[in-house]
């Protein structure tokens with residue numbers, strides 16, 4: 039599979055389970071992170087079915103295309119690798135919510151555009167353990183970066199890093 043932004047899908051930490059399953063666009067955000075950061079009005083990039091809710095409204099691909107449908111409110115975005123730049127651009131235009139980025143791909147155009155437009159950037163000190171479509175843990179293949187847009191999300195990322203330091207802490211850079 040080709041990755042447009044040069045993201046390396048496997049790391050030495052990749053579990054056997056993930057290798058067996060193969061890499062896909064679907065690696066679910068664990069519920070504790072959603073609960074700690076939420077509530078969100080919209081998650082525009084979801085598989086057809088999910089074991090839990092990430093937002094009040096969810097766009098389930100392919101029936102609902104998050105790149106075409108309008109976005110409203112505070113958005114949670116864990117974008118599919120295959121459409122990273124298009125989703126990042128739509129998030130920047132929207133300007134409210136949080137996008138999850140791969141900490142091993144900080145040089146990509148998508149990441150750089152997000153950093154430029156952000157109100158806060160949280161470099162997480164622990165890797166997120168993503169889940170499969172059934173909610174079972176897959177692995178923690180790469181370090182994550184949470185990027186907030188707008189003043190509300192700037193404050194929320196800062197609070198998250200302090201209040202949930204053990205699980206979701208890290209270093210936060212804020213725009214003043």
Ligand SMILES: C[S@@+](CC[C@H](N)C(=O)[O-])C[C@H]1O[C@@H](n2cnc3c(N)ncnc32)[C@H](O)[C@@H]1O
Nearest residue numbers: 063064065066067083084085099103104116118
């Ligand atoms: C990394 S997963 C994130 C799932 C979920 N949003 C979460 O945070 O747990 C990205 C999902 O986006 C879906 N997707 C791909 N293209 C999409 C599109 N154009 N519109 C909406 N979702 C899409 C993929 O099928 C994949 O399941």
